[in-house]
Amino acid sequence: MxxxxxxxxxxxxxxxxxxxxxxxxxxxxxxxxxxxxxxxxxxxxxxxxxxxRENYNExxxxxxxxxxxxxxxxxxxxxxxxxxxxxxxxxxxxxxxxxxxxxxxxxxxxxxxxxxxxxxxxxxxxxxxxxxxxxxxxxxxxxxxxxxxxxxxxxxxxxxxxxxxxxxxxxxxxxxxxxxxxxxxxxxxxxxxxxxxxxxxxxxxxxxLFGFPSGYYLNNxxxxxxxxxxxxxxxxxxxxxxxxxxxxxxxxxxxxxxxxxxxxxxxxxxxxxxxxxxWKLKPVFKYGATFCTMLLGGMYFGIIDYRGSLLWICTGYVVGALIGYFIAEMILQQTWRIKPKLKGLFIYFIAVILVFILTGSGAGGYEKKVPRVAEIQSVFFSNFWYFDDKMTNRFIYKEPKIIEAIQKLHTEIVAENRSKDVSEPEPLFIVYYLKNGSKSIRQYEVDRKSFERYLKEIYESKEYKKATYEVLDVNDQDVEQIVFHSNYPNYYVEKVDIANNSDQLAKALKALKNDITNLTYEDMTDERKDWGEIEIILKNNKQLFIPWKKSFKEFDEWMKNNGTVKNARVTADDVQYVLITENNINHDLDYKNMLKEIEQDPQTVKIVDKQLIEQCLQDETESTSGKNIMFIVYKNGNYEVGSFAHPEIAESIKKQAKK
Amino acid sequence: MIEVKKVYKSFQNATVLSNIDLQIEKGSIFGLLGSNGAGKTTLLKLIAGLYKQDRGDILIDKKPVFENEDIKQRFIFLTDIPYFFPHYTIKQMANFYENIYPSFSRERFQTLQDVFDLDLKQKIYRLSKGVQRQVAFWLAFSAMPELLILDEPFDGLDPVMRKKMKNIIIQDVAAREMTVIVSSHNLQEVEDISDHIGILHKGELLIKRNLDDLKSNIHKVQIAFQGSVPSEMLQQLQIVYQEQRGSVHLFIVKGNADEFSSYIKSFKPLLFDLLPLTLEEIFIYEMGEKGYAIENILI
Incomplete structure (x- = not known):
């Protein structure tokens, strides 16, 4: 056939x-x-x-x-x-x-x-x-x-x-x-x-991984x-x-x-x-999708609540994983009405928990590793990651003393491990450049209070101040002019003054430098609202910006002598009156209604005395969570709400006003 | 010769075909019967090498069909809904077939134009369903395949065309020893051309028979005796079914007609008639024997 x-x-x-x-x-x-x-x-x-061609532009x-x-x-x-x-x-x-x-x-x-x-x-x-x-x-x-x-x-x-x-x-x-x-x-x-x-x-x-520098790997x-x-x-x-x-x-x-x-x-x-x-790829597809959406869920929950607890992040993982799993099942079964196989999901979660625990524990070496001082060539230490090398280089320290201080801080952070409730978070970014040529990169968010002792040593060091305040390296003759702005961060009253004669410049600069050199850790982490911003324009057209801190004593003195204070910053003269009241007002109200509410409150104390107003301004913070609220009514018709950095000052002002 | 040996096929977890054993001789016309969902199309697609069986072998001329170009050149598989490339005319489609099938005959194509009487420049997708099926037949016949696999081929054809197609198939089988596998859910539709029949039910091949053997092996007998039917006679006959209307008895008897008629006659019945069975009746009794009611299997 x-x-x-x-x-x-x-x-x-x-x-x-x-x-x-x-x-x-x-x-x-x-x-x-x-x-x-x-x-x-x-x-x-x-x-x-x-x-x-004639339209051609060079x-x-x-x-x-x-x-x-x-x-x-x-x-x-x-x-x-x-x-x-x-x-x-x-x-x-x-x-x-x-x-x-x-x-x-x-x-x-x-x-x-x-x-x-x-x-x-x-x-x-x-x-x-x-x-x-x-x-x-x-x-x-x-x-x-x-x-x-x-x-x-x-x-x-x-x-x-x-x-x-x-x-x-x-x-x-x-x-x-x-x-x-x-x-x-x-x-x-x-x-x-x-x-x-x-x-x-x-x-x-x-x-x-505690200390894993995600920001570094994502941005740099x-x-x-x-x-x-x-x-x-x-x-x-x-x-x-x-x-x-x-x-x-x-x-x-x-x-x-x-x-x-x-x-x-x-x-x-x-x-x-x-x-x-x-069909062999179905589990790959299903669990691959589940894994990716789980990570996405964690990331999303992390972004919407930046300071979320571990439980919050885990909720994000679970929600993400569930969404991914069900969508994958819907695609595979081609129907909305799926019969989920919970067994698979259960095994998946167990596996993920194991992987997380293993990564977390197996990486104990990673979390605990702090290079010895002898190994360190130099170290980058800052509150930010910088994109350009020039900025990054400013914060690379080579002096043994500050390296030692940073290493000590790092050792403490690692010893304490995950800080519990971070009330005053301080982002810290550390890169060690080791003598053997390798790099060790870490990123933390630590509670400022718990590490005050170590932070103080670093922040008050000459090197740290030099890196943070470029102005310390500026010579008098390089400065074109200095501009004092009140409008940032105080946009309620806009004032600008300029110093441009060489005598003024030299004195102002000297005062500023002295103030910066004398800044203590407490001054640097001062909650009080800055007076404004100092802009130093150099002859090469470069600008330097310095926050005009309330702790700048010498500079303030110079300003008073020079007569610049009233031109450049908010003073009691700009204020009509200040109302001080206990912090039990509704912050969702607009300023007009808030003012009405505060005025009606029998506890409210009205301050009209210039000296007391000045005291209020001196202690003002932007936060509205203090025990006492200050409601400032400016002469230009603007309102501002703030509170006191020191509750005792508020009490004393109230007492004096009542007399 | 087509050999299907112990073939199993399942889709995901649903078994569609199990333990299919089948042999189709060259030059025969095999009618594959079964209700919707019985697995007919799957079996045809396995034989045509579209799908791969989970277990077992499918051989044509002793060679596996799957991915075998040489064997696939020699047959045409006409799917239940004929497919043509979008916007192709009959002419273009014929060119395609000519290029793909080495046995394609242009003369045959032209000869068959008289039968179909269609304009070659017509775009196929504009034609009616029935006419599209005619085009599919036309192309298939022109390719002069050694094996023609037809899945529900007569759906949508008018009786005249149906007759014509069947005639061409029979001519080709006679002239070239073409082998044909044709599936249907309707017994009458394939009864007149098939020489072998297989019935597929829920993935299993219940029956596969040569029709001539089948017809000569089962008969309807009407007898009347004076008094009762001799019980001795009843014991000797292979009776599948019996019924009584007054004094007339009706038996469905299996076996050689000549042998049992002379045996019955020896009891001197008052009345003796030997009647032919329709194919449908044959299946009713055959299946009944196996415990299936044919109404559930064929409609």
Whole structure:
């Protein structure tokens, strides 16, 4: 019983022309749209810009070819390859076409290559045509002088690598799912995955690892936007793809292509229109989604309540995990009304708790590790992370004494471990540069009160003050003028005065420097509202801003002698009267109604005496949580609500006013 | 020859086919019967190499079908809803088939145009459901397959067209020894062309029979005796069913007709008629024997 006739097989060739024609018919429009988009966005735009050369403006130099119609170019870079993959592999997601094509005498490998290569051709050819046009334009218009970096080959290769990678990732997603919409979503998730997971993990590690510098890794990692092809586009204009990057993108494209092929040959075609085709991947998808949303939940809860307790963060984790789990189940079961398998969720939570405990305890070494003083070369210590190296360098200390003080503080923080209730939180950022060349980075938020002893030593040190107050290094003759503002932070009364004669400047500067040098830790953490801001304008146009502290005695003295006080800061003369009352008023009221309420309160004491008003102003804080509230009525009609830094001063003022 | 050996198939956790054993000889027409959801389409798709069985073997000419281009070149699988590429005309679709199937015959295609009488430049998606099915037949016949797998093929065809299609199938089977597998939920629809029948019920193949054997092996007998029926005779006959109307007895008897008629005649009945059974009746009794009511299996 022989069925086959050998001579017939010679008619079949490796490439099925008609299948290619069909593919061309189905996605040709995407390629055509790409070509039209490219021509409109680059050569056309250049022709318009450079045909009227006389309008050309010297400053109008373009960074690279990506600077021309940038939005459209970036849009196409992302959308076209993904669209291409969706339409090409649509046949896998529609039952009839899937059945038809898989019943044909073409094996899956060939089917895959027919489709994949069609996509590649339609992605490359439009870019090639546009490049040829651009090559002609560059000659005709002599464009090279109008671009900082005019590299057509690199432009072409960037398009090639980028679109091929996105197309391959789109293809890979098509293989994983049986629904085109899910393919699009999955593509987006895969594209953002490394970036997002890095962010999520780094952000969440701070909850698990005491001292983990999430902020440092999130803000100071210059590589972070390279983690996703999508975020990579942000700086594409200024930072074109390096040849290395192009190679890596092409390699990754090849990798995704191979995995897609491998998956396709194992694809069960009967699961058309299922969210996840390979049942073995279902748990990966389900618990992967649960894990990511759990981290997202923790991060979100952490952001909405910055000082949230561990319980709060854990609530965030549980809520996030539940949402992720149920959404994943809904997608997998393709219904709103899911029957959750609680057993799986239960096991998941146990596993997560174990991982958290293990990370937390296994990293005990990490949490407890404080380098020995002898190992430390220098140390960065500040209340902020800085983006630019210049600022960062200011806060790097090399003097043994302050290094020792910082190390001592750090040792204490570690010994106390997680500070319980942080009432006066002090953010601390520490980077040790060790003698062996390595870095040790930590970030804490500590209770100022508990570590006062150590903080005092650091804050009062000469080095710390030098780093914090740039003005200490300024010479008299470099100063152009000093401006005294009352409007920040006191915007109720706006006053500005200027000192610009050299005698005034020298005296003011000297007073300021002395005051700063004499600042104690208590002065520096003074709750009292600053008088204003001192702006020192240097001859090189640089500005320095110094908070005008109430503890600046010598400076205040100079101001009084100079007659600047009344011109620059709020004084009793600006105030009509002050009302002092017990802090039991409704703070949600607007000032007018609040004033009415306070006036009606029999406990309220009205201060009109200038000297007493001055005393009030001296002790004013911005916080409204004190025992006594001061309601200031300015002569200019403004109202202000504050309280007293020292309750005893409030009592004494009240007593004196009643006399 | 098509061999299906101990095949199992399940979708996720639902078993669709279990322990299917089937042999289809070259040149035969196999009618696969079963109600909706019995697993007919799945079995056909397994034979066509679309799906892969969980267990067992599916061989055509001793070779596995799945991903086997050589074997797939030799058959055409016509799905229950015919598929054509969007916006394709009949001509374009024919070009596609010609490119894909080495056995495609352009002459056959042109000859068949008289039967179908359709404009080649018509876009297929604009045609009615029935006409689209005609186009699918046209293309399938033109590809001159050695095996034609048809899933509910006559749905939506008018009786005249149905007859024409069946004639072409029979001609091809006679002329080229084409093998045909045709599924249906309707016995009458395949009765006239099939030589073998298989009944699928809830994923199991209940019956597979040669129709000629089946017809010659079961008969309806009407007898009347003076007095009661001799019990000795009843014991000797293989009676599947009996019924009495007055003095006339009706028996459904299995076995060789010649043998048992002469045996019955030896008891000198007053009345003896040997009547043929319709295929449907045969199945009713066959299935009844196995404990199934056919009304539940075929409609």
């Amino acid at each position: 022989k069925w086959g006739k050998k001579d017939m097989q010679s008619k079949t060739s490796l490439f099925k022309k008609e299948l290619l024609i069909q593919n061309f018919r189905s996605v040709g429009w995407v390629g055509l749209a790409f070509l039209i988009g490219l021509i409109l966005s680059v050569p056309m735009e250049i022709a318009v810009l450079f045909s009227g 400053e109008n130099i373009y960074e690279s070819l990506f600077s021309i119609a940038q939005e459209l170019q970036l849009f196409m870079l992302i959308v076209i390859p993904v669209l291409m993959s969706i339409f090409l592999f649509r046949f896998l997601h529609v039952k009839q076409s899937s059945d038809f094509l898989h019943s044909l005498p073409i094996n899956r490998k060939m089917l895959f290559w027919h489709h994949w290569l069609t996509g590649v051709v339609f992605l490359i050819v439009p870019v090639m045509i546009t490049s040829l046009i651009l090559a002609v334009f560059i000659q005709v218009f002599d464009l090279s002088s109008y671009f900082r970096d005019l590299n057509l080959v690199r432009w072409f290769c960037t398009y090639l690598a980028y679109t091929l990678l996105l197309f391959s990732i789109g293809t890979f997603s098509a293989m994983l799912t049986g629904i085109s919409t899910i393919q699009a979503i999955l593509t987006l998730i895969i594209l953002l995955f490394p970036f997002g997971v890095y962010q999520l993990i780094v952000y969440n590690l701070q909850y698990i 990692n210059l590589w972070i936007e390279f983690f996703s092809p999508l975020t990579r586009l942000i700086s594409l204009e200024f930072q074109p793809f390096s040849w290395w990057e192009i190679a890596v993108y092409l390699l990754l494209a090849a990798l995704f292509c191979c995995i897609s092929l491998l998956l396709y040959t194992r694809r069960p075609v009967e699961y058309v229109s299922q969210a996840v085709i390979y």
